Amino acid sequence: MQISNELRAMIGRRRPGYSLEAPFYRTKEVFDLDMDVIFGRHWIYVGVEPDIPEPGDYFTVPLGRTSIVVVRDDDMTVRAFHNVCRHRGARLCDGEKGSVGNVVCPYHQWTYDLTGKLIHTEHMGDEFDRSQFSLKTVHVGNIAGLLFICLADEPPADFEQMRQEMEPYILPHRISDCKIAYEEDLIENGNWKFTMENNRECYHCKANHPELTVSLYEFGFGYQPSPENADEVQAFRELIVREHARWESCGLPSVEREFLDSRVTAYRTERLPLDKAGESQTMNSKVACQKLLGDLTQRNLGGLSFWTQPNSWHHFMSDHIVTFSVLPIDPERTLLRTKWLVHKDAVEGRDYDPKQLSEVWHETNKQDGALVERTQIGSQSAAYQPGPYSPYTEELVEKFMSWYFKRLRAETGHETATVSPFAASA
């Protein structure tokens, strides 16, 4: 993609440790660049295996102006295609989810099997070579049931590394034995980077998330030390060490692994203690579903968190899983897709109540959506200028931005090495 000198200059002069110049959050040119370089060439988290439990099940992923369809074929393999007919380009599959026999274009009924092969056309003559018109495939990556896609011809190879490292963490929660108990699409009126920045810090949690902070420790994501909180922070550190030892001894990997700006396929994970009953991210911090996941027998397993660049985060508890996927719509609108999973044998009404299960993150998402909108509006002001991130609580925000600029520079041919502004404080 061609980019203007102005944008090139802006990318070059980004000041580490600060939020971005307004055009990054607002202009079509940056958005197009983001869709090409970030969402077009990296692994994007899009859904879970229980979205498509049976052959013929599909779900669609809107990514800017592109649409991808993810299907399960007759051999139970998960595949992804561009949702575009090879005849005259009509959109193929409708809606967010559905199920098909074969993929049939509603326009002139060109029919593709679930491997994307064109198997039927009318009126195309005897010479017509159908084999030249298969659907365009998209790479699929699967980490213990979390589904990622990559639109690039050659996807980043280090996905495999992330998969190998993350599987031991996630497998005990057995996503493939889950069902989606509740899901919600929320459109946030803000640029997708505002959504991600907001997600990567809990600076705002105490004042904005009364529901989430019932179970979430405030020290979990960085804290400026002071004489007043020294004891509490110390106690939390010790709790982590104790709990990690306990969880690891029951076969649940818990230690932090952090590669948020040091890899192309970048991520971070850690199993963190929860406050009060310590069981789940709920209004009373107890499990929301009586049937525990996989073979888990203990309820107080805290929350395993998994964050990926550029677009997802996930929380795995003993009783349920919440996963989030961020899908840009246009420069100033973003789709946040949230799914709540419970064991597939759990019975609604007996083992869990979907409302109770989802209320913490339902409220939290709404609050976050409002905060994102607030920054979007603020960034439109002539007075807006990039502001400094907290070196204590916004370190992961900086890592997100640092990753973002590394990727922009690498993919657009910029050669600027950057040093972490927080290297000294880390």
Add this chain to the structure above:
Amino acid sequence: MSDVIRPSRLGPELWDATPGKWNADEDDTLICAHVRQETHDVKSFLFRAQSPRLFRFRPGQFITLELEIDGAVINRCYTISSPPTRPDTLSITVKRHPGGKVSNWLHDNMKPGLKIKALGPSGDFSCTLHAGPRYLFLSGGSGVTPLMSMARTLYELGEDHDVVFVHSARSPRDIIFRHELAMMTYGTSNFRTAFVCEKIGEARDWSAPTGYLSLPLLKSIVPDLAQREIFCCGPEAYMANVRAMLRDAGFDMAHYHEESFSFERQGVRQPEAETVLVGDETPAASFKIEFTRSGRTIDCRPDQFILDAARAAGMRLPFSCSKGVCGTCKSKKLSGQVAMTHGGGIRQREIDAGMILICCSKPLENVTIEK
């Protein structure tokens, strides 16, 4: 037909060794062993093999007889009324049907010693394929035969399965196997019968209420309906009525099995032959296909795809591949059974939800389609 001879079967060759299994390909000839008058117009015909053979089949299956009547060869299917637990003979039970070529011929000519050609057994309508602790057998008229075979089997195995046997007849004197059914209720704790008679007829001593089978009546006979594996056989109108009742009762149709009079779905293909089961005489000429939205009703032969018949009748319905691949012709079937051979254009759960591809479906009975 060969001479009427009646050799004794009590010789040592039958009893000193275990006879082999009857194999339709090798021993395609049956010999009439006995004819039993069941009611005023119903007879059972017992057959045995030419040399000692044991009949092995699943209760509920049918055989196909090849008969030569007036110089023409006619194939007819009859469900077996005897149980496989009486393996030395095999019986069919046939009602004399006014004007019915085959039933009248059988009633008038079949006697012990006569040989006929037979194929089979085949079919998958059998309680042995859907083992459940509790069964409900529903039959109308001569549809009783496959259910009688099942009931006799369960009885003779001494398994004490919980069975309720509900039979609908025109009048008490039309109840086929009435005394044998009564006898079986004495021998077991879990076998019950109920008879629903349209009218009393000459049976002045009949005290049960008369009329047709209805849902309230069925519920009063079988309060635990929902827990039973249901097997149903009878005239199409009877079975359609049963299906409607069960649907109203919210019955899970996965546990409902029926045998149709006409058939083509058994994999036995006899396009030329008129095929009729259990002794009725409905020729399988063509079925009515009703399209509720277009308000049209067309005729469709059992060997014809519904889409083809509709197009031949001048209807314009959406289709593309006409081989069950693209799903363009997918339609909601409101009633009636079809035989469908699709090519991936439809999913099992769509089929379960009542959808069919009309380009590759042939009717097995009258069908209503929302289109």
